[in-house]
Amino acid sequence: xxxxxxxxxxxxxxxxxxxxxxxxxxxxxxxxxxxxxxxxxxxxxxxxxxxxxxxxxxxxxxxxxxxxxxxxxxxxxxxxxxxxxxxxxxxxxxxxxxxxxxxxxxxxxxxxxxxxxxxxxxxxxxxxxxxxxxxxxxxxxxxxxxxxxxxxxxxxxxxxxxxxxxxxxxxxxxxxxxxxxxxxxxxxxxxxxxxxxxxxxxxxxxxxxxxxxxxxxxxxxxxxxxxxxxxxxxxxxxxxxxxxxxxxxxxxxxxxxxxxxxxxxxxxxxxxxxxxxxxxxxxxxxxxxxxxxxxxxxxxxxxxxxxxxxxxxxxxxxxxxxxxxxxxxxxxxxxxxxxxxxxxxxxxxxxxxxxxxxxxxxxxxxxxxxxxxxxxxxxxxxxxxxxxxxxxxxxxxxxxxxxxxxxxxxxxxxxxxxxxxxxxxxxxxxxxxxxxxxxxxxxxxxxxxxxxxxxxxxxxxxxxxxxxxxxxxxxxxxxx
Numbered sequence: 190x191x192x193x194x195x196x197x198x199x200x201x202x203x204x205x206x207x208x209x210x211x212x213x214x215x216x217x218x219x220x221x222x223x224x225x226x227x228x229x230x231x232x233x234x235x236x237x238x239x240x241x242x243x244x245x246x247x248x249x250x251x252x253x254x255x256x257x258x259x260x261x262x263x264x265x266x267x268x269x270x271x272x273x274x275x276x277x278x279x280x281x282x283x284x285x286x287x288x289x290x291x292x293x294x295x296x297x298x299x300x301x302x303x304x305x306x307x308x309x310x311x312x313x314x315x316x317x318x319x320x321x322x323x324x325x326x327x328x329x330x331x332x333x334x335x336x337x338x339x340x341x342x343x344x345x346x347x348x349x350x351x352x353x354x355x356x357x358x359x360x361x362x363x364x365x366x367x368x369x370x371x372x373x374x375x376x377x378x379x380x381x382x383x384x385x386x387x388x389x390x391x392x393x394x395x396x397x398x399x400x401x402x403x404x405x406x407x408x409x410x411x412x413x414x415x416x417x418x419x420x421x422x423x424x425x426x427x428x429x430x431x432x433x434x435x436x437x438x439x440x441x442x443x444x445x446x447x448x449x450x451x452x453x454x455x456x457x458x459x460x461x462x463x464x465x466x467x468x469x470x471x472x473x474x475x476x477x478x479x480x481x482x483x484x485x486x487x488x489x490x491x492x493x494x495x496x497x498x499x500x501x502x503x504x505x506x507x508x509x510x511x512x513x514x515x516x517x518x519x520x521x522x523x524x525x526x527x528x529x530x531x532x533x534x535x536x537x538x539x540x541x542x543x544x545x546x547x548x549x550x551x552x553x554x555x556x557x558x559x560x561x562x563x564x565x566x567x568x569x570x571x572x573x574x575x576x577x578x579x580x581x582x583x584x585x586x587x588x589x590x591x592x593x594x595x596x597x598x599x600x601x602x603x604x605x606x607x608x609x610x611x612x613x614x615x616x617x618x619x620x621x622x623x624x625x626x627x628x629x630x631x632x633x634x635x636x637x638x639x640x641x642x643x644x645x646x647x648x649x650x651x652x653x654x655x656x657x658x659x660x661x662x663x664x665x666x667x668x669x
Contacts, residue, residue, distance in 0.1 A: 206348025233440030242448025245398035266406025277417025291595035308498035342527035344492035404553025602637025
């Protein structure tokens, strides 16, 4: 039966979440819009965010311009990320399985594979950073990568509600400690009269910092609905999107701005070392607290990533061969992702900064066309109206196995980006003509989104196609 993934009883059994890629019935919906604020604040308040802020000063961009680029880029990227939040309560499904409506059940496997790669890649970097933080004070070396991986997997196995609780309460601790550190950093550098390392402005450096910040935030788009799908369906969309934006922007932009501040005064800074020095300048011993305060977000968000990778992985398999989304399947998926991430992390080269920057850029280029197609489909083409049973059907239902409109728009947008790319192994001709400025992500958004909107005229105007209903027709996603 096409909809057998939808109406499973017993979604929660004790403490451990039972649901995965199946629909969340209205009777199981719970939570409040404001919970998204602290959840995404912690998600963005990680050392990778600090590293994003290093880019502008490393390219010679002055502190003020670096801060402007970070804030504008983070705001731009977070806007797209936050718009996905509304999809969770409206559809009751994880984020990436919704791609079947745009790409088909088989066509969606490509962006799903991309999502799994991103989840695992981020977890590898985060485990390395967490292990390095502890290694500053304790022995054990790369054993810590494994320890933290196990903790993250356990949190992800318990599931959705524990992930929300962990991220929410971690946010309170993080805000207090980093508020103190931020004041101390301002006193230590600009107010002390320290000489900045860089103070210039180039358009290419500004765009590079803007693109890195914006793309970094867009990368969160692949799992926003995973953590809003349990919310009540009638939650005001403005409220939900607003809280998601506030949390996601505040956490990432705050730490990235702190990174720009540090990198503007310290040549070739090491994130953990500088946090330690700033903390110890407050009083001896607080440097240890400052460094270890980075662990909660790294570990908690690694659990979030493992959970998201599990959902995407199950969806991939389900698109090839129907999967009954049982508790065993969910736990197996989370453990598998955790093991793969841990094994890669223990073999990661010591110098990972350049690899991280390259990873961010590749990730941006892969994600931008997907988020453009997904959002245009939801807001402008189908207006939130979907046949949930058909999305959950591995054969694709009315959406089919291969949806040519979405695939054409995706790859069309990506091809349009190629001349504008700036990677370690390739620089596009348009990037060279612009003096090194990378605007590929803007091109990808415009081309993929515009092309999909153009190709979807038949869907918008056909009342027989899910999403093409005229005003006043009940939304097909209302299955309560």
